[in-house]
Amino acid sequence: MTRVFGATVNRGKTHFAVRSPKASALWLCLFDGGDEQRIAMRREGDNWLAELPGDLSGARYGYRAEGAWAPERGLWFDPAKLLVDPCALELDRRFSQDLRLGQFGEDTAAVVPRAIVPGRMPVVRRRKPQFERGGLIYELNVRGFTKLHPDVPEAQRGTVAALAHPAIITHLAKLRVSAVELMPITAWIDERHLPPLGLRNAWGYNPVVPMALDPGLCPGGVSELRDTVAALHKAGIGVILDLVFNHTGESDLHGGVLSLRGLDNAAYAHAADGSLINDTGCGNTLDFANPAVRDLTLASLRHFVRHCGVDGFRFDLATIMARGPGFDPAAPIFAELAADPDLADRVMIAEPWDIGPGGYQLGNFPPNWLEWNDRFRDDVRRFWRGDGGIGALATRIAGSSDQFGTDCRSVNFLAAHDGFTLADTVSYAERQNHANGEGNRDGHGENHSWNNGVEGASSDPTVSAHRQADLRALLSTLFASTGTIMLTAGDEFGRSQGGNNNAYAQDNPVGWVDWTKRDSALEEFVAKLARSRQRRIIATMRFPEPGEWHGPDGGELSHSDWENPQTDGFIYQANTPSRKWKLAVSRKNRAAGWR
Numbered sequence: 345m346t347r348v349f350g351a352t353v354n355r356g357k358t359h360f361a362v363r364s365p366k367a368s369a370l371w372l373c374l375f376d377g378g379d380e381q382r383i384a385m386r387r388e389g390d391n392w393l394a395e396l397p398g399d400l401s402g403a404r405y406g407y408r409a410e411g412a413w414a415p416e417r418g419l420w421f422d423p424a425k426l427l428v429d430p431c432a433l434e435l436d437r438r439f440s441q442d443l444r445l446g447q448f449g450e451d452t453a454a455v456v457p458r459a460i461v462p463g464r465m466p467v468v469r470r471r472k473p474q475f476e477r478g479g480l481i482y483e484l485n486v487r488g489f490t491k492l493h494p495d496v497p498e499a500q501r502g503t504v505a506a507l508a509h510p511a512i513i514t515h516l517a518k519l520r521v522s523a524v525e526l527m528p529i530t531a532w533i534d535e536r537h538l539p540p541l542g543l544r545n546a547w548g549y550n551p552v553v554p555m556a557l558d559p560g561l562c563p564g565g566v567s568e569l570r571d572t573v574a575a576l577h578k579a580g581i582g583v584i585l586d587l588v589f590n591h592t593g594e595s596d597l598h599g600g601v602l603s604l605r606g607l608d609n610a611a612y613a614h615a616a617d618g619s620l621i622n623d624t625g626c627g628n629t630l631d632f633a634n635p636a637v638r639d640l641t642l643a644s645l646r647h648f649v650r651h652c653g654v655d656g657f658r659f660d661l662a663t664i665m666a667r668g669p670g671f672d673p674a675a676p677i678f679a680e681l682a683a684d685p686d687l688a689d690r691v692m693i694a695e696p697w698d699i700g701p702g703g704y705q706l707g708n709f710p711p712n713w714l715e716w717n718d719r720f721r722d723d724v725r726r727f728w729r730g731d732g733g734i735g736a737l738a739t740r741i742a743g744s745s746d747q748f749g750t751d752c753r754s755v756n757f758l759a760a761h762d763g764f765t766l767a768d769t770v771s772y773a774e775r776q777n778h779a780n781g782e783g784n785r786d787g788h789g790e791n792h793s794w795n796n797g798v799e800g801a802s803s804d805p806t807v808s809a810h811r812q813a814d815l816r817a818l819l820s821t822l823f824a825s826t827g828t829i830m831l832t833a834g835d836e837f838g839r840s841q842g843g844n845n846n847a848y849a850q851d852n853p854v855g856w857v858d859w860t861k862r863d864s865a866l867e868e869f870v871a872k873l874a875r876s877r878q879r880r881i882i883a884t885m886r887f888p889e890p891g892e893w894h895g896p897d898g899g900e901l902s903h904s905d906w907e908n909p910q911t912d913g914f915i916y917q918a919n920t921p922s923r924k925w926k927l928a929v930s931r932k933n934r935a936a937g938w939r
Contacts, residue, residue, distance in 0.1 A: 406799055427606045434460040494860070510532060529557055530553070642681070722792050725793065740825065764791050768842075769821075771840070894914065
């Protein structure tokens with residue numbers, strides 16, 4: 345029988361199970377206010393178990409592990425450290441940085457969240473994912489998206505529940521959103537350098553345990569997420585969770601002992617000399633060659649499908665999931681996902697790169713996966729900036745067959761949470777990340793952006809007109825493209841971050857969507873594009889062929905025209921059995937689209 349880890353209530357008893365192969369002893373710690381009760385757990389192979397009488401739903405708990413403290417040998421056992429259950433579903437508080445987390449012998453019960461024993465967890469009725477290829481994914485930061493929304497009750501702003509508010513759903517429906525993609529909503533910890541700067545992580549890409557919802561974003565726990573998913577489904581909108589399985593917030597050797605590090609440090613990938621492999625740039629890398637890591641990942645995904653009803657997942661730095669240590673397109677995780685009855689039909693989206701050797705793997709994920717296509721972003725931006733050719737642009741609009749073949753798995757996007765907003769792309773030539781406290785050295789240095797003659801905000805009507813034309817050209821190209829498309833929240837009405845292209849630490853108006861500064865004309869333009877795209881949704885899955893390519897004037901295009909960055913654009917005449925399609929792109933007219 346497969347072991348059920350975490351805390352579960354069954355037949356009048358509460359069971360606890362946790363993996364810790366190298367611990368010499370392990371205690372379950374129950375909390376009643378400030379009082380702690382320690383209960384010795386019994387060993388069963390690599391696992392530790394405890395069974396207590398009664399239904400302890402709602403009780404707070406954690407673990408303490410005994411063993412050797414030898415970080416140089418990958419052993420971090422310290423019974424002074426309260427450890428969060430890797431399979432926790434809800435926590436009683438958010439994580440916070442504290443020097444005691446990494447110091448041997450310093451008790452951390454006062455600063456580490458306690459897991460909450462879950463009550464009865466209803467299973468959501470199984471349904472097909474509320475999403476299909478070719479649709480529009482709307483990427484949003486839960487807190488930043490709703491924090492300033494005037495129609496959402498103030499107490500609800502910044503939470504998962506706010507996404508179910510009628511004002512939010514009306515906006516999403518207006519844009520014909522197929523699915524919202526929620527940036528991480530599982531509990532995370534600030535990077536160590538942020539608190540001294542008076543900053544905190546606003547994006548959530550630094551989780552500690554993979555299933556526990558962040559109490560700040562989802563104070564109602566699993567039921568809040570489940571109810572919000574149901575409300576979005578009722579409106580015909582799917583829900584995709586952006587999850588981080590590539591590393592945890594325990595970071596490098598100077599990081600804290602919070603969960604896996606104090607229970608099973610072998611979950612992290614290590615080099616032959618015992619040092620941590622850092623293919624993520626975040627201090628550690630989860631080892632997907634380790635079956636226990638894959639089991640924890642699969643259990644997490646099943647939980648969100650079974651108990652919350654989510655439609656799919658986007659995986660941050662997804663190359664990590666197929667490393668062992670090199671990238672393997674036939675890695676075990678892919679077969680395990682495909683064979684799982686709860687997960688096989690879910691939407692799977694890869695961010696197909698990490699920073700390790702051979703980390704860029706665009707086009708190399710399984711046929712049923714979608715992939716973020718940064719080449720679409722870069723080639724489209726370069727074309728409209730004026731230094732990219734029509735050959736690259738046509739390849740991207742037609743579905744990036746150079747990467748995916750004829751079966752288009754591309755997620756086309758112009759901007760994402762990581763980088764300039766779309767409005768800033770045409771307003772800033774250089775990043776403006778001084779507020780992040782890293783000397784403007786963080787974030788992407790090359791953004792293929794341009795400022796139309798003035799860096800930043802401008803009241804010059806000529807500059808504003810050029811920027812508006814650029815935004816419409818970029819958005820028209822996105823909505824005319826073959827593949828699934830993604831729009832980041834606020835780009836439909838000109839949201840700016842003041843040139844900050846790495847606003848992960850800006851949990852403030854810089855990173856929040858300001859609904860009072862909406863460009864209503866641009867928003868209506870995007871809504872019109874969305875309606876037009878929805879009418880030809882089937883054609884967005886595969887580029888309409890056969891057809892003929894011509895110049896904007898209807899003449900033939902030579903080989904040099906395709907390569908020349910000064911070529912104005914093209915016309916593609918598709919002659920399909922059902923209808924004749926015409927795709928026209930003109931740099932001079934700042935226009936792109938099907939007709």
